[in-house]
Amino acid sequence: MSSNFTASNIGRLVWSEIKPALLATFWICLLAFPLMTLSINPTNQTYSFSMARIPYLAGGTFALSIIWRFFLKRRSFQVITKAVHQSEGLPEDLTKGPKPTWLTVVMGSKYRRQGLIVLLALMVVLPFISNPYSVNVLITCLIYVTLGLGLNVVVGVSGLLNLGYIAFYAIGAYTYALLNHYFGLSFWICLPLGGLTATLMGLLLGFPVIRLSGDYLAIVTLSFGEITRLVLNNLNITNGPRGISYIKPPGFFGLDLNGAPKDFLVNYLGVDPGMDVFKVFIYFIILALVILTIVCVFRLENSRLGRAWLAMREDEVACQAMGINRTRAKLTAFALGSTWAGLAGVVFASQITFINPASFSFLGSILILSIVVLGGMGSIPGVILGAIVITALPEQLRFFSQYRMLLFGALMVLMMVFRPEGLIKSTRVVHMHTLKNGNGNKTKLEALTGAPPERASSPPAASQSPGQANSQANGQANGLANGLAKPPQGPTGESS
Amino acid sequence: MTYFLDLFMSGLTRGSIYALIALGYTMVYGIIALINFAHGEIYMIGAFTALLASLVLSSLGLTGWGLLFSVAAIAAIYSAMYGWTVERIAYRPLRGASRLAPLISAIGMSFFLQNYVQLAQTPNFMLFPDLIPQMPFLKPVAGYLNRTQVMILLFTIVSMVALTFYIKYTKMGMAMRAVAQDITMARLSGVNIDRVISTTFIIGSVLAALGGVLIGCSMRQIYFHMGFLAGMKAFTAAVLGGIGSIPGAVIGALILGFAESFAAGYISSSYRDVVAFIILIIILIFRPEGIMGQAQTQKV
Numbered sequence: 001m002s003s004n005f006t007a008s009n010i011g012r013l014v015w016s017e018i019k020p021a022l023l024a025t026f027w028i029c030l031l032a033f034p035l036m037t038l039s040i041n042p043t044n045q046t047y048s049f050s051m052a053r054i055p056y057l058a059g060g061t062f063a064l065s066i067i068w069r070f071f072l073k074r075r076s077f078q079v080i081t082k083a084v085h086q087s088e089g090l091p092e093d094l095t096k097g098p099k100p101t102w103l104t105v106v107m108g109s110k111y112r113r114q115g116l117i118v119l120l121a122l123m124v125v126l127p128f129i130s131n132p133y134s135v136n137v138l139i140t141c142l143i144y145v146t147l148g149l150g151l152n153v154v155v156g157v158s159g160l161l162n163l164g165y166i167a168f169y170a171i172g173a174y175t176y177a178l179l180n181h182y183f184g185l186s187f188w189i190c191l192p193l194g195g196l197t198a199t200l201m202g203l204l205l206g207f208p209v210i211r212l213s214g215d216y217l218a219i220v221t222l223s224f225g226e227i228t229r230l231v232l233n234n235l236n237i238t239n240g241p242r243g244i245s246y247i248k249p250p251g252f253f254g255l256d257l258n259g260a261p262k263d264f265l266v267n268y269l270g271v272d273p274g275m276d277v278f279k280v281f282i283y284f285i286i287l288a289l290v291i292l293t294i295v296c297v298f299r300l301e302n303s304r305l306g307r308a309w310l311a312m313r314e315d316e317v318a319c320q321a322m323g324i325n326r327t328r329a330k331l332t333a334f335a336l337g338s339t340w341a342g343l344a345g346v347v348f349a350s351q352i353t354f355i356n357p358a359s360f361s362f363l364g365s366i367l368i369l370s371i372v373v374l375g376g377m378g379s380i381p382g383v384i385l386g387a388i389v390i391t392a393l394p395e396q397l398r399f400f401s402q403y404r405m406l407l408f409g410a411l412m413v414l415m416m417v418f419r420p421e422g423l424i425k426s427t428r429v430v431h432m433h434t435l436k437n438g439n440g441n442k443t444k445l446e447a448l449t450g451a452p453p454e455r456a457s458s459p460p461a462a463s464q465s466p467g468q469a470n471s472q473a474n475g476q477a478n479g480l481a482n483g484l485a486k487p488p489q490g491p492t493g494e495s496s
Numbered sequence: 497m498t499y500f501l502d503l504f505m506s507g508l509t510r511g512s513i514y515a516l517i518a519l520g521y522t523m524v525y526g527i528i529a530l531i532n533f534a535h536g537e538i539y540m541i542g543a544f545t546a547l548l549a550s551l552v553l554s555s556l557g558l559t560g561w562g563l564l565f566s567v568a569a570i571a572a573i574y575s576a577m578y579g580w581t582v583e584r585i586a587y588r589p590l591r592g593a594s595r596l597a598p599l600i601s602a603i604g605m606s607f608f609l610q611n612y613v614q615l616a617q618t619p620n621f622m623l624f625p626d627l628i629p630q631m632p633f634l635k636p637v638a639g640y641l642n643r644t645q646v647m648i649l650l651f652t653i654v655s656m657v658a659l660t661f662y663i664k665y666t667k668m669g670m671a672m673r674a675v676a677q678d679i680t681m682a683r684l685s686g687v688n689i690d691r692v693i694s695t696t697f698i699i700g701s702v703l704a705a706l707g708g709v710l711i712g713c714s715m716r717q718i719y720f721h722m723g724f725l726a727g728m729k730a731f732t733a734a735v736l737g738g739i740g741s742i743p744g745a746v747i748g749a750l751i752l753g754f755a756e757s758f759a760a761g762y763i764s765s766s767y768r769d770v771v772a773f774i775i776l777i778i779i780l781i782f783r784p785e786g787i788m789g790q791a792q793t794q795k796v
Contacts, residue, residue: 031577034548035541035616042622047551053616072589161596163603208781215531215599219731220780223773226728230773234766362724366607373600406611412604416597417589 021065028061071418127280135279139351141391142286143344148371148383149293150340156377158333159313161218163365164225168198168338170360172345177244177355187250191346198342199335206334232357243356247349249278286347370408376422501640503761509645511753512652516707517730518745520700526676526740527696533602534582536727537609538575542705543718546571550625564627571705579701614720621719624712644714732776738789
């Protein structure tokens with residue numbers, strides 16, 4: 001055995017790792033050679049040659065290649081371990097409950113409620129302690145949270161790849177812009193109208209295409225997005241590529257927030273907000289919208305309809321065989337997802353007061369999709385985190401801005417290869433009411449929603465075990481962390 | 497009548513270019529049931545490589561047919577390398593993953609390549625040199641047919657015939673057909689799946705690169721975003737003809753080319769792209785299996 005660690009063996013081992021990385025580096029440099037070294041002077045059609053970028057490229061590729069291979073190996077190792085566990089029929093998974101991730105620990109902690117209240121308070125105070133620029137970034141970020149959560153219903157929960165999601169956003173924005181421009185309707189009337197129009201368009205698109213599955217659906221939605229943009233670009237009523245400007249910001253019961261209230265603040269209280277008051281107001285509107293969305297999406301996911309969506313995502317044929325009306329489930333997913341895009345669109349139009357079709361290109365759909373993919377398909381906290389990472393972070397890292405799109409593309413590939421479940425994996429609610437073990441495990445649903453542990457911990461013979469005492473002492477929602485402790489009565493769960 | 501003929505010829509050439517790109521889509525889809533979103537980008541990279549190669553080679557003194565063919569060859573080789581690498585990085589590790597994963601990965605790859613070319617080269621339109629030599633023998637039909645159109649048709653027809661022979665009569669072609677029919681069974685029969693898939697990507701990329709060179713010569717300008725729309729339209733063509741079917745892709749591409757050309761000529765040129773997308777949606781709704789494709793029953 002000791003011969004395994006001789007210098008020559010280690011050398012061979014290192015070389016076996018480095019050689020493919022070197023090969024990959026060579027290959028990528030070869031690929032990038034003409035495009036990265038030659039640059040064209042467009043005025044006189046001459047070219048110049050420079051190798052300056054190649055060393056960076058080579059270094060980057062070499063490092064990335066080593067990391068890539070490492071993760072790929074780790075991934076295949078994980079797959080094998082899982083397969084072995086499954087083939088040995090280890091019942092561990094059932095009795096132990098799901099493996100606690102940092103998210104479930106946070107969500108299941110007893111300070112969850114207090115934490116949420118603190119977070120909410122922070123969000124409420126935030127616009128008052130930041131500058132106008134940050135408020136704008138915050139609004140954009142929250143708009144994307146809404147969009148991400150809406151798309152998450154379609155892509156993450158129901159498994160319908162919608163590549164034209166931005167169209168519904170555009171429809172919402174244009175509904176408000178046009179109604180305001182031509183009829184002078186106010187924000188508050190247009191907000192529900194925008195949502196409604198988007199829903200109707202979702203249904204309109206949904207009806208014919210709902211029979212299509214998978215990639216075909218993706219293509220049709222993509223075409224729909226492009227058609228919408230092209231039509232907006234060519235119609236006279238929308239003012240074509242010049243767009244619509246001077247869209248009115250929302251008023252507070254007919255009060256123009258930038259008029260009297262700002263005067264009052266500046267003249268009587270001596271406080272200069274340094275920004276448009278309506279921006280702060282919009283911030284609160286979108287914050288309320290985000291909270292509403294989160295509540296709705298959470299309730300939806302755990303509803304009968306949400307279960308139908310999940311089943312549809314997993315297997316369409318099987319879900320139909322279980323008596324789920326597939327057409328209805330798909331249509332509702334489509335329509336509901338579009339609603340949020342419409343609402344977000346209205347808020348967006350009122351935020352920037354000028355819209356044109358260029359704001360709603362395919363890029364936007366990709367941006368929202370990458371929020372969902374990065375955050376974790378089907379996971380609400382994941383999507384929120386994804387939206388923050390993708391919209392707010394680049395604002396802070398201006399220096400990245402020209403590489404931003406490049407990185408998004410790379411990120412989508414990397415996420416799919418190494419972590420298809422996203423940053424925060426969506427936790428599926430598992431009902432195990434009838435399953436219990438000596439440790440008094442609660443169901444995951446109870447752990448996440450903080451329901452009191454009544455039924456699940458009816459004390460069996462082994463109730464004197466320290467695990468049980470611990471779980472009761474901790475009150476609610478410690479079941480997941482507790483579940484890690486080995487049950488004293490052996491690994492199998494008995495059903496009651 | 498001349499107007500009609502003009503539109504007809506422009507539709508024919510347009511359709512031929514779509515056909516070259518559509519073949520890549522249809523072959524890849526036929527074999528691994530994946531919409532290769534990055535295919536349009538491969539076509540764009542082909543055009544950019546051709547531009548760079550033509551500048552370098554013409555400064556070295558190459559002209560005429562020699563220049564055209566060597567530029568086309570370089571573009572084809574580079575695009576093939578890109579196609580192979582894209583498959584290796586973005587699709588191969590995802591074999592056996594859920595259906596959505598490779599699709600999203602493909603979108604990411606397409607996005608990455610677009611921005612890579614934008615950053616490495618330029619976000620502006622680039623002038624593409626006229627590579628196609630004069631053809632004196634075209635004098636009598638000069639009103640209807642120019643040398644670019646002749647070249648496009650010639651290239652397209654030759655590639656179609658070569659591809660058909662390759663698929664029909666070579667061992668690799670047979671392996672491709674086997675994999676397209678049943679990937680598991682083909683593997684059991686000793687077909688090297690990875691190699692077949694790589695070859696498919698390479699062939700598709702070569703055809704796309706030829707399309708890129710030809711569109712450059714015909715439109716005389718290229719830019720980094722050109723692959724997206726062309727890719728979408730080629731995909732439409734592939735679906736129209738029945739995805740997975742090679743003659744279907746050609747027929748679909750020609751129909752699409754004519755439809756666009758006549759719509760632009762008789763309705764309005766600003767709605768040309770809308771026509772393509774509407775055709776796509778209508779086809780998918782009423783005949784998702786396309787013109788030449790066969791309807792497949794869903795397997796459990």
